[in-house]
Amino acid sequence: MPHHISVTVDGTSYEADVEPRQLLVHWLRDDLGRVGTVVGCDTSNCGACTVLMDGRSIKSCSVLAVQADGSEITTIQGLATGDEWHPVQAAFKECHGLQCGYCTPGMVLATVDLLAENPNPTEEEIRDGLHGNLCRCTGYNNIVKSVQHAAGLMGGTK
Amino acid sequence: MIPAAFDYVRPSTVDEAVAALVAGGEDAKVLGGGQSLMPVLRLRMGAPSVLVDCSRIDELKGISDAGGAIVIGAGVTHDDVEKSALVREHVALLAKVTATVADRQIRHRGTLGGALAHADPAGDQPGTALALGATFTIAGPAGRRTVPASEFFVDYFTTAVGPDEVLVSVSFPKHAGWGAHYERFNRTAQAWAIVGAAATVRMDGGTIAEARVALTNMGPSPVRATTVEAALVGVSTLAGIAAAAAHAADGTRPTGDIHADPEYREHLARVLTRRAVAAAAGI
Numbered sequence: 409m410p411h412h413i414s415v416t417v418d419g420t421s422y423e424a425d426v427e428p429r430q431l432l433v434h435w436l437r438d439d440l441g442r443v444g445t446v447v448g449c450d451t452s453n454c455g456a457c458t459v460l461m462d463g464r465s466i467k468s469c470s471v472l473a474v475q476a477d478g479s480e481i482t483t484i485q486g487l488a489t490g491d492e493w494h495p496v497q498a499a500f501k502e503c504h505g506l507q508c509g510y511c512t513p514g515m516v517l518a519t520v521d522l523l524a525e526n527p528n529p530t531e532e533e534i535r536d537g538l539h540g541n542l543c544r545c546t547g548y549n550n551i552v553k554s555v556q557h558a559a560g561l562m563g564g565t566k
Numbered sequence: 567m568i569p570a571a572f573d574y575v576r577p578s579t580v581d582e583a584v585a586a587l588v589a590g591g592e593d594a595k596v597l598g599g600g601q602s603l604m605p606v607l608r609l610r611m612g613a614p615s616v617l618v619d620c621s622r623i624d625e626l627k628g629i630s631d632a633g634g635a636i637v638i639g640a641g642v643t644h645d646d647v648e649k650s651a652l653v654r655e656h657v658a659l660l661a662k663v664t665a666t667v668a669d670r671q672i673r674h675r676g677t678l679g680g681a682l683a684h685a686d687p688a689g690d691q692p693g694t695a696l697a698l699g700a701t702f703t704i705a706g707p708a709g710r711r712t713v714p715a716s717e718f719f720v721d722y723f724t725t726a727v728g729p730d731e732v733l734v735s736v737s738f739p740k741h742a743g744w745g746a747h748y749e750r751f752n753r754t755a756q757a758w759a760i761v762g763a764a765a766t767v768r769m770d771g772g773t774i775a776e777a778r779v780a781l782t783n784m785g786p787s788p789v790r791a792t793t794v795e796a797a798l799v800g801v802s803t804l805a806g807i808a809a810a811a812a813h814a815a816d817g818t819r820p821t822g823d824i825h826a827d828p829e830y831r832e833h834l835a836r837v838l839t840r841r842a843v844a845a846a847a848g849i
């Protein structure tokens with residue numbers, strides 16, 4: 409039986425009837441067309457599907473759409489302000505923090521979450537903070553640099 | 567993959583949740599944070615008929631000071647356990663162990679009650695609940711009961727919580743002022759513990775006055791290393807700690823798998839226990 413949900417996604421309120429088994433990531437992609445959030449695994453490991461739910465990072469493949477009822481979701485498509493990148497997006501671009509880009513939406517949102525809690529993380533804290541996000545291309549070094557650069561852009565000291 | 571179809575109910579009290587489990591019959595399942603259940607459903611290793619979502623039950627959400635113990639609602643997330651000032655002060659070992667569970671995203675959703683009810687032998691928190699003498703409050707059709715940790719963990723993925731019951735809260739006796747440390751061994755960043763050793767000690771001057779030691783993944787359910795605990799009393803040197811830790815694997819039944827054979831796990835238990843106790847004791 410479908411369940412009624414009200415969810416705000418990237419600043420827009422949505423009302424919908426969803427099947428209980430529908431994963432949040434599939435509701436975002438298939439029903440709302442917000443395909444910036446991607447799926448990379450079946451095991452909750454890769455983090456490609458990371459979004460913010462009420463300001464905290466979660467894996468949208470591991471949450472049902474019905475469980476998001478009443479919450480506020482931020483996806484990669486809700487970070488920029490008009491034509492202006494979010495500082496974390498700008499930093500990933502500047503520091504070449506991506507190659508194929510598949511992991512990037514998740515990496516960027518996980519970084520936003522990390523910097524909100526720890527505005528000036530050490531390299532070790534960055535690697536630990538992002539360990540729920542896998543990248544098959546970069547070898548992570550430029551991702552760490554991007555996070556450090558973003559911390560600087562956002563007012564941390566690095 | 568997409569999970570098989572199921573019904574979904576979202577009770578707002580424990581009584582409603584128990585009623586929904588009873589109505590749902592054997593295939594009804596509690597949904598906590600979903601961080602263990604969702605991968606199971608997506609891989610279709612399980613197909614419950616109805617999920618009873620307990621994530622919006624206020625009673626499962628709080629952390630409170632009950633005098634001699636800290637009571638943590640089953641629905642409190644790993645992130646909130648780890649950051650709680652009450653937990654850090656009075657149950658430091660639990661805070662430290664919880665900080666090593668999975669990753670930030672999973673800690674934002676996964677709950678202490680879910681992890682304990684799931685009872686994965688490789689789970690980081692069950693051993694600590696056992697070694698600290700936690701007690702579990704469980705609600706079912708016949709009312710509420712309290713179960714000590716020594717009776718809670720039954721076997722692989724099996725606890726005292728029945729199919730029509732809800733774990734409500736876990737009470738941890740206070741251990742304020744005790745040093746605490748968790749050592750966990752794995753090969754890759756995202757892996758579960760191949761073996762883990764959690765130690766907390768009360769120091770009297772430079773000497774260990776009391777110790778609690780828990781082992782992760784050294785058998786089908788968590789292990790409390792009581793021989794080590796007894797041997798640590800009165801110890802004040804690294805050599806003394808090593809001699810006590812040499813008993814860490816005594817009486818355990820670790821499995822062999824692709825990560826480690828039983829003998830290697832026994833070796834890890836001894837080494838990690840020595841390191842964890844030394845760090846907890848500051849020796």
Ligand SMILES: Cc1cc2nc3c(=O)[nH]c(=O)nc-3n(C[C@H](O)[C@H](O)[C@H](O)COP(=O)(O)OP(=O)(O)OC[C@H]3O[C@@H](n4cnc5c(N)ncnc54)[C@H](O)[C@@H]3O)c2cc1C
Nearest residue numbers: 452596598599600601602603668676677680681689690733
């Ligand atoms: C990629 C990944 C890595 C992980 N790494 C680790 C790790 O390193 N260490 C570790 O310890 N854990 C790890 N976990 C597991 C994580 O800790 C889970 O959050 C936890 O095991 C389950 O908690 P949950 O609230 O999400 O429970 P759920 O997934 O909702 O439920 C798990 C089980 O417990 C039952 N249950 C839940 N709540 C209750 C309740 N209140 N009453 C009765 N039954 C209940 C459910 O019915 C289900 O059977 C990992 C998980 C993933 C996906």
Ligand code: FES
Nearest residue numbers: 448449454455469
């Ligand atoms: S798709 Fe891999 S963690 Fe969500």
Ligand code: FES
Nearest residue numbers: 507509543544545
């Ligand atoms: S850039 Fe390709 S997976 Fe990270």
